[in-house]
Amino acid sequence: MSETRKITGSEAVILSLIEEGTEVIFGYPGGAIMPVYDALYGFADRIKHVLTRHEQGAIHAAEGYARATGKVGVVMATSGPGATNLITGIADAMIDSTPIVAITGQVGAALLGTDAFQETDVVGISMPVTKWNIQVTRPEDIPGAIAKAFYIARSGRPGPVLIDLTKNAQFGTLDYKYEKCHFIRSYVPKPTPDESKIIEAAKLINSAQKPYVLVGQGVILANAEEEFRAFIEKSGIPFAWTLLGASAMPIDHPLNVGMLGMHGNYAPNIKTNECDVLIAVGMRFDDRVTGDLNRYAKQAKVIHLEIDPAEVDKNVKTTVAVLGDVKETLPLLTRLVEKRDHSQWRKEFDECYEIEKQKVIQHEMYPSKPGLTMAEVIRRINEQTNGDAIIVTDVGQHQMIASRYFKYTNKRSLITSGGLGTMGFGLPAAMGAKIGKPDKQVICVVGDGGLQMTIQEFGTIMEYNIPVKIVLLNNHFLGMVRQWQQLFFERRYSMTELKNPDFMKVAEGYELNHQKVTERAQLDEAISNMLKSDKAFLLEVVVEKEDNVFPMVPSGASVSDILLEATN
Amino acid sequence: MSKIEQYTIIAFSENAVGLLNRITIIFTRRHVNIESLTVSESSLHGIHKFTIVVNTTQDMVQKITKQIEKQVEVLKAYYFTKDEIIFQEIALYKVSTEALLKSNMIETIVRESNARIIEITAEYTVIEKTGHEFETSKLFAELNKHGYVKQFTRSGRIAVTRSNAELLTEFLNARQQEQIELSRN
Numbered sequence: 001m002s003e004t005r006k007i008t009g010s011e012a013v014i015l016s017l018i019e020e021g022t023e024v025i026f027g028y029p030g031g032a033i034m035p036v037y038d039a040l041y042g043f044a045d046r047i048k049h050v051l052t053r054h055e056q057g058a059i060h061a062a063e064g065y066a067r068a069t070g071k072v073g074v075v076m077a078t079s080g081p082g083a084t085n086l087i088t089g090i091a092d093a094m095i096d097s098t099p100i101v102a103i104t105g106q107v108g109a110a111l112l113g114t115d116a117f118q119e120t121d122v123v124g125i126s127m128p129v130t131k132w133n134i135q136v137t138r139p140e141d142i143p144g145a146i147a148k149a150f151y152i153a154r155s156g157r158p159g160p161v162l163i164d165l166t167k168n169a170q171f172g173t174l175d176y177k178y179e180k181c182h183f184i185r186s187y188v189p190k191p192t193p194d195e196s197k198i199i200e201a202a203k204l205i206n207s208a209q210k211p212y213v214l215v216g217q218g219v220i221l222a223n224a225e226e227e228f229r230a231f232i233e234k235s236g237i238p239f240a241w242t243l244l245g246a247s248a249m250p251i252d253h254p255l256n257v258g259m260l261g262m263h264g265n266y267a268p269n270i271k272t273n274e275c276d277v278l279i280a281v282g283m284r285f286d287d288r289v290t291g292d293l294n295r296y297a298k299q300a301k302v303i304h305l306e307i308d309p310a311e312v313d314k315n316v317k318t319t320v321a322v323l324g325d326v327k328e329t330l331p332l333l334t335r336l337v338e339k340r341d342h343s344q345w346r347k348e349f350d351e352c353y354e355i356e357k358q359k360v361i362q363h364e365m366y367p368s369k370p371g372l373t374m375a376e377v378i379r380r381i382n383e384q385t386n387g388d389a390i391i392v393t394d395v396g397q398h399q400m401i402a403s404r405y406f407k408y409t410n411k412r413s414l415i416t417s418g419g420l421g422t423m424g425f426g427l428p429a430a431m432g433a434k435i436g437k438p439d440k441q442v443i444c445v446v447g448d449g450g451l452q453m454t455i456q457e458f459g460t461i462m463e464y465n466i467p468v469k470i471v472l473l474n475n476h477f478l479g480m481v482r483q484w485q486q487l488f489f490e491r492r493y494s495m496t497e498l499k500n501p502d503f504m505k506v507a508e509g510y511e512l513n514h515q516k517v518t519e520r521a522q523l524d525e526a527i528s529n530m531l532k533s534d535k536a537f538l539l540e541v542v543v544e545k546e547d548n549v550f551p552m553v554p555s556g557a558s559v560s561d562i563l564l565e566a567t568n
Numbered sequence: 569m570s571k572i573e574q575y576t577i578i579a580f581s582e583n584a585v586g587l588l589n590r591i592t593i594i595f596t597r598r599h600v601n602i603e604s605l606t607v608s609e610s611s612l613h614g615i616h617k618f619t620i621v622v623n624t625t626q627d628m629v630q631k632i633t634k635q636i637e638k639q640v641e642v643l644k645a646y647y648f649t650k651d652e653i654i655f656q657e658i659a660l661y662k663v664s665t666e667a668l669l670k671s672n673m674i675e676t677i678v679r680e681s682n683a684r685i686i687e688i689t690a691e692y693t694v695i696e697k698t699g700h701e702f703e704t705s706k707l708f709a710e711l712n713k714h715g716y717v718k719q720f721t722r723s724g725r726i727a728v729t730r731s732n733a734e735l736l737t738e739f740l741n742a743r744q745q746e747q748i749e750l751s752r753n
Contacts, residue, residue: 123586128593132640133586152640183747185740186582186643310634 004177009139010039010170013103016146017047019178022074024048024065024435026058030078031118033105035170050435050464053456055082057428059089060454063098064432067415068390068440070223072099072153073432079105080118083164084125088422090160091129095419096244097221099158101149102126108167109137123164131159139172143179151181156189157308158221190307193324193332201303201320202336204277210345211237212275212300214260214289217244217418218282218307218326225249225411227330228281236340238349240268242283244418247408251387257349261289262553263400266360267352269551269559272297274348279303282326285315286419295558305329359564360550365405371544372520374401374473380527381443381471382407389441390415390433392468394426394450397479400549402445410440424453430468431460441469441531448474448500458510461536469530470512472540475547476500483548487566507538514538574603575629576653576727579618579636579645580610580736587641591618594635600624604657604724611734615643621725644739648729655727659704660686661695661711662719668693674716681707692718 007015013036017025027049029037040049052058055077062073073093077086083104093100107116123135132152136145142165149161205211219228225248232239232249238257241248249256258265260272269291272278278300283289290296293315301319305326306312312321322329364375378401381389387409393399393416408414415433417425430444451472461468482496507514513533517526517540530537553562581587588607595602603621610617618636622629629647637645665688668674674693678685683697697707704722711717729735 124589127586127590128597135585183750184640185743185747187640188743308638310631310638312634314631 004175006173007176008035008039008170009142009165009172009174010035012139012142012174012176013146013165013170014039014043014047015176016143016178017074018043019180020072020146020150022047022072024050025074025076026050026052026061026065026432027076028052028055028058028078028082030082030105032079032107032167033076033082033103033165033170035167036076036103036105036165050431050460052428053459054454055085056088056424057454057457057460059086059100059102060092060422060425060428061432061435061460062100063089063093063425064392064415064429065436066093066098066100066432067429068412068433069436070412071436072101072150074101074103076103077105078118079107079122080120082118083122084120087125087129088420090126090162092417092420092422092425093160094129094131096417097158097217098160099153100160101146101153102160102162104162104164105170106135106164106166110168112166122162126162129160130162133162133164135164135166136169137166139169139174142169142174143176147179147181148184151184152187156187190325190328191309191323193322193329195332197320197322198329198332198336201279201322202333204301204303204320205235205237205279205333206338208277210275211235211277211279211342212271213237213239213279213281214242214283215239215245215248215281216242216283217248218305219245219248220412222282222307222325222327224327224330227327227334231330231334231337234334234339235337236342237279238342238346240264242286242289242418243403243416245283246403246414247411250409251407252409255346257346258353259404261286262291262555263404263549263551265353265404266356266551266562266564267349269553269562270352271349273299273558273560275300277301277303279305280316281305281330282307284311287315290315291553291557291559291561295560305333356551356564369544371547372517372523372541373547374398374543375405376520377471377473377523377541377543378402378405378445380523384524384527384531385441385443387413389413389443390437392416392426392430392433392442392444394444394446395421395423396447396450397475397483397547397549398445398447398473401473423450426450427454427470428457428460430470431457431466434466434468444468444470446470446472447479448472448476448498449478452500455506458506458512461512462510465535467534467536469533470536470538471530472503472538473543474500474503474540475543475545477545479547480549482546486546486548488554503538503540512536512538514540516540516542518542570625570627572623572625574621574623574650575626575647576650576655576725577618577620577622577629577633577636577645577647578727578729578735579620580612580643580734581616581618581639582641582643583614583616584641587639590639591620591636591642594632595622598628598632600628600632606724606726608726610736612736612740615736619725619727644736646729646735648727653727653729655700655725656698657701657704657723657725658696658698659707659720659722661697661708661717663693663695663711663716664718665689665691665693667714667716674711677707677710681710683707
C-alpha cells in the first residue's frame with residue numbers, strides 16, 4: 001500500500017502496472033492512448049515497452065510472454081482500429097486460458113456514443129472473448145480497475161481482461177493509492193475440493209484394469225507438474241497429452257504414451273476407446289481431441305479433474321467430477337490411489353506405437369526420398385538442442401509436426417495457438433517468449449503462410465535485437481488446407497498455393513541473420529549456425545510441397561477410425 | 569436429456585454495467601431464444617436478480633446456467649422447472665371505453681377472470697391481469713373475440729423459489745467468512 005498523492009490517471013496506469021510486477025508492455029500508441037504513452041516516457045527506467053509493428057503483434061507477443069513465464073502479459077493500444085486489432089489475440093488468449101491485461105484508449109467520456117474519430121465500442125466487441133472487461137471514465141477508478149484486472153486475469157482459470165480508458169480519465173487527476181485485489185465476492189476462482197469426490201475417484205482408479213490419463217494445460221497453468229508426476233508414478237497409469245498439455249511432462253517419461261487428437265499419436269487415440277477408466281486432468285475435451293463424441297470413450301468411466309465447473313459435462317459426461325485446482329486435488333487423489341503396475345496395459349500402447357512408427361514416423365523422421373520433410377528438420381533440432389528449447393509454432397502442418405516430434409523436456413516449452421488456431425501467432429509469440437525467457441533458446445517453427453500474416457514483426461525483432469530463431473518450413477502452400485483439399489475435396493487446390501517473396505531478401509532488409517536450405521546435406525550445419533547465432537536468425541527450409549500430416553482422425557470420425565495413411 | 573421443456577433461470581449478480589449483455593450473448597451464441605427476461609433487485613441489499621425463461625433441453629439449460637455463473641460479476645445461477653418455483657406474470661389490455669359501456673360483456677369477462685380495471689378515460693380503459701401465461705392469454709382471447717383489444721403487453725416472468733430465504737444467503741455467508749479469513753492472513 002502506498003501513500004496517497006495527487007497524480008494524473010495516466011501516471012496511475014503506469015504506477016499500477018509497476019505495482020503488479022509488470023516488466024514489459026507490448027503496445028502501439030495512438031490518439032486516444034497518448035496521455036498514457038506520455039506518462040510512460042517518464043518511467044523508461046522502471047518499465048520496458050516493446051513497440052511492435054501491428055497491434056496483433058503486440059497481443060500475440062504478450063501471449064507468448066505469458067505462456068513462457070506464467071506471468072500476466074500486458075498489452076496496450078489506442079481506441080478504434082488499435083483496439084479492434086487486438087481482438088484476434090484476445091480471443092486466442094480466451095480459448096487458450098492465457099492471462100492477459102489489455103489496456104485500450106478511448107475517446108473522452110463526453111464523446112462516447114457520438115461516433116467520434118476512432119471511437120468504437122471495444123467493451124461490447126470484446127465481451128464474448130474476455131474473462132472480464134470494463135470501461136473506466138473517471139481517473140479515480142483506474143487503480144482499482146487495474147488491481148481487479150490482474151487478479152481476474154491470473155487467478156482460477158486464467159484469461160484475458162480488457163480495460164478501456166477514456167481520454168478524460170487519463171488526463172484527470174486522482175489521489176493515488178494502490179491496493180492489490182485478492183477477493184471479489186461474486187468470483188470464486190477455485191472451487192474447494194470435495195473430499196467425497198476424491199474418494200469416489202480413487203475407488204474407481206483402484207478398481208480399474210485399463211486406466212488411462214489425459215493431461216491438459218490445466219496442469220501447466222496450475223504449476224502442478226510435480227503433483228502430476230507423483231500421481232502418475234504411484235498409480236502407474238499411462239498418460240497422453242493434449243496439444244496444450246505438451247511439456248507438462250517430459251517426452252521420455254516411461255508412462256508418456258504421446259499426443260492426443262486429430263494429428264496426435266496412434267495409440268493415444270485408439271486406446272481412448274479401449275480403456276476402462278479415463279482420467280482427464282485439466283483438459284476440456286476439445287473436438288480436435290474427441291472426434292465424434294457419440295463414439296468417444298463410451299466404454300469408460302470418466303473422471304474429470306477440472307478448475308472450471310462450466311467444463312464439466314460440457315462435451316463428455318463424467319462419472320466423477322473432481323472440481324478444484326489440480327495443484328490441490330492431485331495430491332489428495334495420489335494419497336488414496338494404490339501403487340500399481342500397469343505394464344501389461346502400457347505395453348499395448350507400445351505395440352500401437354510400433355505400427356505408427358513403421359507406417360508414419362520412420363519415413364517422416366528418416367525419409368528416403370529426396371525432398372526434405374518437416375519432421376526431419378524437427379528431429380535434427382532435437383539432436384542439437386536435446387529438447388532444451390522453447391518451441392513456438394504458428395498454425396498448420398508444421399504446428400502438428402513440431403508438436404508431435406519435438407522432444408519436450410522442460411516445462412512450458414511448447415507455445416502454440418491451440419483453441420483458436422490463429423495463423424500469425426508464431427512470430428510475435430516467439431518474441432514475447434524470448435523477452436520473458438531471455439536465457440532460453442526460443443525457436444519459432446512457422447509455415448510460409450502464417451509467417452506472412454505477421455511478418456512485419458521482423459521490424460520489432462530488428463529494433464530490439466530479440467534473438468529468436470525462426471525455422472520457416474516452406475512448402476509454398478497453405479499446407480494443412482491443401483492436405484484437406486487433397487483428402488476430402490478431390491485435390492481441388494482452391495487458393496492454397498502461394499507465390500512467396502524471397503524470404504532471404506526480406507530477412508536481409510530487416511538485418512536478420514539468414515540461411516536457406518534446399519538439400520538434406522546442408523541441414524545440420526544450418527541448424528547449428530542458427531542455434532549458435534547470438535542474433536535473430538531466419539532459417540528457411542524448403543520442404544516437400546505436398547506432404548501430409550498423419551496419423552489423422554478425419555473431422556467427424558471416431559478416434560478409433562484414426563488413419564495412418566491416405567486412402568485415396 | 570433431449571426433451572425440450574420450459575426452464576426458469578435465476579441468477580444473482582452485482583449491479584455491474586454491461587452484465588446483461590454478457591449474459592444474453594451466452595444464449596445467442598448457442599441459438600437459444602430467451603422467452604422472457606426480467607431484472608430486479610433481490611431481497612438482499614445491492615444484489616440484483618435475473619429471471620430468464622427459456623424452452624430448451626435440460627442438458628442445454630445446465631450448460632447455460634454454468635456459463636452464466638462463470639461470469640465474474642454473477643454470484644450464483646440456478647435453473648428450475650415450473651413446479652420448483654412460484655411465478656407470475658402481469659398483462660395489460662387496452663380496450664375502448666365505448667366497447668366497455670356498450671354491454672356488460674367486458675365487465676363480466678373481467679370479473680370472471682379476476683382481472684381488474686386500472687384506468688378509465690372517455691376514450692379507453694386499461695385492464696390488468698396477473699397470472700400464468702395461459703391465464704393472461706386466455707383473457708386476451710376472450711377480450712379479443714370481438715376485436716376489443718387495442719393494445720396488449722405481457723411482462724417477463726418473475727419468480728421466487730420454494731426455499732425459505734434467498735438461495736444465495738448460504739453462498740454469501742461462506743464468501744464473507746472467506747474474506748474475513750483472507751484479511752487475517
